[in-house]
Amino acid sequence: MEDANLNRQPGDATAAASGSPATRIPRATLHDELVGGLRDLIVEGELTPGTRVPERELCTRFGVSRTPLREALKVLASEGLLALLPNRGAQVTGLTxxxxxxxxxxxxxxxxxxxxxxxxxxxxxxxxxxxxxxxxxxxxxxxxxxxxxxxxxxxxxxxxxxxxxxxxxxxxxxxxxxxxxxxxxxxxxxxxxxxxxxxxxxxxxxxxxxxxxxxxxxxxxxxxxxxxxxxxxxxxxxxxxxxxxxx
Amino acid sequence: MEDANLNRQPGDATAAASGSPATRIPRATLHDELVGGLRDLIVEGELTPGTRVPERELCTRFGVSRTPLREALKVLASEGLLALLPNRGAQVTGLTxxxxxxxxxxxxxxxxxxxxxxxxxxxxxxxxxxxxxxxxxxxxxxxxxxxxxxxxxxxxxxxxxxxxxxxxxxxxxxxxxxxxxxxxxxxxxxxxxxxxxxxxxxxxxxxxxxxxxxxxxxxxxxxxxxxxxxxxxxxxxxxxxxxxxxx
DNA sequence: CGATTTACTTCTGCATGCAAAATGTTATTG
DNA sequence: CAATAACATTTTGCATGCAGAAGTAAATCG
Incomplete structure (x- = not known):
């Protein structure tokens, strides 16, 4: 049905830039795909706790626009993996x-x-x-x-x-x-x-x-x-x- | 039935600082406000289980656009209160x-x-x-x-x-x-x-x-x-x- | 020089736009 | 007249646009 590759229609879908461990499991919907992919990035430690989540960079990485990505961020924040700082985006929470x-x-x-x-x-x-x-x-x-x-x-x-x-x-x-x-x-x-x-x-x-x-x-x-x-x-x-x- | 229109104004949205122990605390961010408000609608039973969540109607109800509302829906879905049906929106889950x-x-x-x-x-x-x-x-x-x-x-x-x-x-x-x-x-x-x-x-x-x-x-x-x-x-x-x- | 102010550049949060899918409605057929 | 086909409308999912806040670099002042 769907390609593991998440290319969206407009011209700028820059595929995997630098070496990423990649997410091999294609979920049913884009939303699930993003939530899973981002969760992996966090769990794998690729996103450093305490630093701001690079929204735009992740968009190009996953080849999607900010809307679905931000939806995924909100979900991960509700899971406690991210903290949402008003007007300051999301931040990976550390484990104390x-x-x-x-x-x-x-x-x-x-x-x-x-x-x-x-x-x-x-x-x-x-x-x-x-x-x-x-x-x-x-x-x-x-x-x-x-x-x-x-x-x-x-x-x-x-x-x-x-x-x-x-x-x-x-x-x-x-x-x-x-x-x-x-x-x-x-x-x-x-x-x-x-x-x-x-x-x-x-x-x-x-x-x-x-x-x-x-x-x-x-x-x-x-x-x-x-x-x-x-x-x-x-x-x-x-x-x-x-x-x-x-x- | 009451309107729950939350008017947003730039610059004013910061939290009601001086610690007033009000029983009804409007959430700090619009996102939290929407998640809470929608959760209430679901828990109160105003949104009937099994029926499609009326996205546009809720937008006018809360006085917001679809973007933040949909972010809230995704969060509530991750909590299990809603089910996301691909290309068919969200649906309130029933309790069996x-x-x-x-x-x-x-x-x-x-x-x-x-x-x-x-x-x-x-x-x-x-x-x-x-x-x-x-x-x-x-x-x-x-x-x-x-x-x-x-x-x-x-x-x-x-x-x-x-x-x-x-x-x-x-x-x-x-x-x-x-x-x-x-x-x-x-x-x-x-x-x-x-x-x-x-x-x-x-x-x-x-x-x-x-x-x-x-x-x-x-x-x-x-x-x-x-x-x-x-x-x-x-x-x-x-x-x-x-x-x-x-x- | 260090500290503050100012101008500029992202970035965030939300609104809006648009193509495809789903849904609803009318027309057509056997 | 049930069933299907064809069309119109709404809805969904995502992309994009834009105002304001946060961040950054240059300029000014003590």
């Missing part, structure tokens, strides 16, 4: 440790709920699926393949959310996780933290396999608490090496 | 019992977290404040003053959220509560449900006063479960009397 301290307890509560719901609904096949993901993840852990480990880790959490079968829950969690992901803490995770995370994931798998909802909820809540600490450590370490202006 | 079944467990998890956090932070003065709200609410209950009861009820829940001191949590909860409020179940609440709610609120006050976080969490979770049933009953009753077009 205070933000992390707020977000992770909420994510913990949501994941705990997801765990409980999932235990009540999970099929044997799904348990097997999670188990496969888990041991693949453990494999990457032993190989010290951080990126792949991280990807599988995410998959497991995402799959539990899906199994919980609550779209609202999934959406709320995704919103928070999207914001939290900006911290990109993986790079700074210590060995001890990594060991701990894997251990907790063993317990998660176990509780799931036994369909012990309350236990899984407790484990997940704790798991998120530890993740919170990991992210904060990473954030502090990063701000120590690269003292950027945040917010 | 399935939606309710999804939303209330999430709200329960969030309120439970809020209760735990609040117990750890609440001051004696705040306990006294909640107690005052509570017994005022009970008074309205004995008077069968449903609207005022409902308002105070909301105040208590909101206050607990505030005391929890987690802005992210408050925002997420507010988003869900805003959507749920469209059910306007108050009118259809049975006496039994009302009695039960007041009883549970006694327990809430008690747990708060004792700063028993885990207990408060349990109570709130249960409280929300019951609220979920109440809302669904009301929704079914309403759809039986007024069988409108769904979605």
């Amino acid at each position: 440790t205070a933000d992390i301290d707020e977000m992770f307890p909420v994510m913990g509560a949501l994941e705990a709920l997801a765990g409980e719901l999932a235990c009540a609904r999970i099929t044997d096949e799904e348990i097997a699926e999670i188990r496969a993901l888990h041991y693949n993840m453990v494999l990457q852990y032993t190989r010290r393949e951080l990126p792949e480990y991280f990807r599988l880790n995410q998959s497991i959490h995402k799959r539990i959310l899906e199994i919980a079968g609550n779209a609202t829950l999934t959406r709320m969690y995704a919103g928070l996780a999207g914001r939290a992901r900006r911290a990109r803490y993986v790079a700074n995770m210590t060995k001890a933290r990594w060991d701990q995370a894997v251990e907790e994931h063993e317990a998660i798998l176990d509780a799931l396999a036994q369909r012990d909802g309350p236990r899984l909820a407790r484990i997940l809540k704790m798991h998120l608490q530890n993740k919170c600490e990991t992210v904060k450590e990473s954030l502090l370490a990063e701000s120590a090496t690269a003292p950027k202006t945040d917010r | 019992t399935a939606d309710i079944d999804e939303m209330f467990p999430v709200m329960g998890a969030l309120e439970a977290l809020a209760g735990e956090l609040a117990c750890a932070r609440i001051t004696d003065e705040e306990i006294a404040e909640i107690r005052a709200l509570h017994y005022n609410m009970v008074l309205q209950y004995t008077r069968r003053e449903l609207p005022e009861y409902f308002r105070l009820n909301q105040s208590i829940h909101k206050r607990i959220l505030e005391i929890a001191g987690n802005a992210t949590l408050t925002r997420m909860y507010a988003g869900l509560a805003g959507r749920a409020r469209r059910a306007r179940y108050v009118a259809n609440m049975t006496k039994a449900r009302w009695d039960q709610a007041v009883e549970e609120h006694e327990a809430i006050l008690d747990a708060l006063a004792q700063r028993d976080g885990p207990r408060l969490a349990r109570i709130l979770k249960m409280h929300l479960q019951n609220k979920c049933e109440t809302v669904k009953e009301s929704l079914l009753a309403e759809s039986a009397t007024a069988p409108k077009t769904d979605r």
Whole structure:
């Protein structure tokens, strides 16, 4: 139906200028495309927190006019990824440790709920699926393949959310996780933290396999608490090496 | 029906500075004003679910052009209050019992977290404040003053959220509560449900006063479960009397 | 010289314009 | 007379235009 290339009619649609990681997933509508594309730019860190969002530049980048782009900015602002300064445009919000301290307890509560719901609904096949993901993840852990480990880790959490079968829950969690992901803490995770995370994931798998909802909820809540600490450590370490202006 | 024309004047639009604690605060920017105004129209039920949102009409109503109005529509769509149909504009989303079944467990998890956090932070003065709200609410209950009861009820829940001191949590909860409020179940609440709610609120006050976080969490979770049933009953009753077009 | 004022250049926020799609209405056909 | 076709009208989605605010560079003054 639509080209991944977003060329609009008038003459000036300057396609991808400098090397951008690009957005490969074409959404249904231009609006969704822009929201997704911009969100990626923010999460990937291509737009620096604290700096003004270059509206015109992004227009040429995506090959659209300001109207749809600004619509996307408003949406992202409502998600908390941007801050709208009156007469001063949009600004990427930074992640402070205070933000992390707020977000992770909420994510913990949501994941705990997801765990409980999932235990009540999970099929044997799904348990097997999670188990496969888990041991693949453990494999990457032993190989010290951080990126792949991280990807599988995410998959497991995402799959539990899906199994919980609550779209609202999934959406709320995704919103928070999207914001939290900006911290990109993986790079700074210590060995001890990594060991701990894997251990907790063993317990998660176990509780799931036994369909012990309350236990899984407790484990997940704790798991998120530890993740919170990991992210904060990473954030502090990063701000120590690269003292950027945040917010 | 009243006109909500917001006249804009350049240079004058800056916020009403000197901190006046007015109950009705006009939002700082036009964008926020529109988002809030439209959200009210939806929650109040003035825009019927399932029907197309009359873009042009709303423009004249609010006295703005389509650009800022459409920006607001996109935001409300991202909140789930509207659905965007490609080339067919926006449509107010209806609340099905399935939606309710999804939303209330999430709200329960969030309120439970809020209760735990609040117990750890609440001051004696705040306990006294909640107690005052509570017994005022009970008074309205004995008077069968449903609207005022409902308002105070909301105040208590909101206050607990505030005391929890987690802005992210408050925002997420507010988003869900805003959507749920469209059910306007108050009118259809049975006496039994009302009695039960007041009883549970006694327990809430008690747990708060004792700063028993885990207990408060349990109570709130249960409280929300019951609220979920109440809302669904009301929704079914309403759809039986007024069988409108769904979605 | 540093600080302020002034002139100029973006940039933001909103209004308007326009082509394509959707919708509504009348005409036509079997 | 139901169904379809042809046309007119409205609506949507995006581009563009424009006044005013914010930012920037030059000029003036102490």
